[in-house]
Amino acid sequence: MDPISSALLRSWGWRADVILALLLAGTLYIRGWRQLRQKQHLLANGWRLASYLGGLAAVALALLSPIDVLSDQLFLFHMVQHLLLMMVAPPLLWLAEPFPVGVWGMPASLRTLVVHAFNRNSRFRAGLQRLAAPGIVWLLLITVLWGWHDPQAYNAALRIDWLHDLEHLSFFGVAMFYWWQLTGAAPILGRRPSTLAKVIYAIGGVPPNMIAGIFIAFSESIIYTHYLSVPRLFGISVLYDQQLGGLLMWIPGSMMYVIAALVLIFRRLQREERQPPRSAARWDGGAALLAPGMEAKQ
Numbered sequence: 001m002d003p004i005s006s007a008l009l010r011s012w013g014w015r016a017d018v019i020l021a022l023l024l025a026g027t028l029y030i031r032g033w034r035q036l037r038q039k040q041h042l043l044a045n046g047w048r049l050a051s052y053l054g055g056l057a058a059v060a061l062a063l064l065s066p067i068d069v070l071s072d073q074l075f076l077f078h079m080v081q082h083l084l085l086m087m088v089a090p091p092l093l094w095l096a097e098p099f100p101v102g103v104w105g106m107p108a109s110l111r112t113l114v115v116h117a118f119n120r121n122s123r124f125r126a127g128l129q130r131l132a133a134p135g136i137v138w139l140l141l142i143t144v145l146w147g148w149h150d151p152q153a154y155n156a157a158l159r160i161d162w163l164h165d166l167e168h169l170s171f172f173g174v175a176m177f178y179w180w181q182l183t184g185a186a187p188i189l190g191r192r193p194s195t196l197a198k199v200i201y202a203i204g205g206v207p208p209n210m211i212a213g214i215f216i217a218f219s220e221s222i223i224y225t226h227y228l229s230v231p232r233l234f235g236i237s238v239l240y241d242q243q244l245g246g247l248l249m250w251i252p253g254s255m256m257y258v259i260a261a262l263v264l265i266f267r268r269l270q271r272e273e274r275q276p277p278r279s280a281a282r283w284d285g286g287a288a289l290l291a292p293g294m295e296a297k298q
Contacts, residue, residue, distance in 0.1 A: 011069040018063050032105030048096040055092030058084045075245040086175035087256040094183040129189040137177045142208045144174045155226045195268040205257035213250025217243050
């Protein structure tokens with residue numbers, strides 16, 4: 001391996017802002033988890049803690065590991081970074097029910113403010129409910145995903161650090177909203193959507209990824225010219241690197257939503273299997289067997 005590739009693979013970006021944010025999120029959750037554990041609450045189980053820490057680890061891997069450094073050199077690694085921020089970290093974090101557990105980890109005064117903010121009559125709750133509406137979030141997903149993959153916006157984000165941070169925040173933020181609906185995690189702001197609605201919503205995430213991925217993977221020209229100006233690593237050409245990144249966005253990126261839909265269907269079938277069979281007594285007698293509206297014809 002050449003010295004440049006070796007050095008990049010060992011590079012970790014110890015960003016204080018990212019580390020502090022992850023430590024704060026982890027501390028609040030662990031503190032709340034321990035308090036609920038003492039109360040023997042159902043939320044405080046081992047797999048939820050592991051899921052939350054796994055979600056934080058995915059964010060750290062995306063933003064602090066050599067993946068972040070390599071994303072400036074290879075389009076493929078930039079897509080890996082985006083998948084971690086949009087497809088891996090959000091579902092792991094939401095499955096851990098971070099809101100109720102994290103609230104228990106807050107100081108009492110801050111906990112009171114949060115509870116007040118989510119009161120049924122609060123403006124904050126009403127505004128958040130409108131913003132988190134499935135149709136709005138779906139449009140935001142398309143806007144963020146396609147907008148940042150515009151060649152001009154993409155190249156600018158790699159040149160300007162604060163713009164690159166904004167790109168990552170918007171990817172992670174819209175993904176958190178999207179997976180919030182799919183996982184059904186707290187806080188519940190309105191009526192719970194049906195399983196069918198969730199399945200449709202999950203499948204709705206496929207076209208944005210698939211269309212962008214196919215366009216990038218099958219392009220015969222260089223879309224992101226930034227990579228023409230950086231050293232080539234691992235013997236991967238700019239065009240081949242672009243094709244690999246497009247395939248990653250298209251197939252694994254789309255499959256995460258398909259897997260979510262299949263999990264939702266499977267869980268629905270499991271709930272139906274656990275339901276006790278209906279009593280045969282309600283079907284006793286000829287009248288009960290008649291179709292509605294046929295009673296008068298006896």
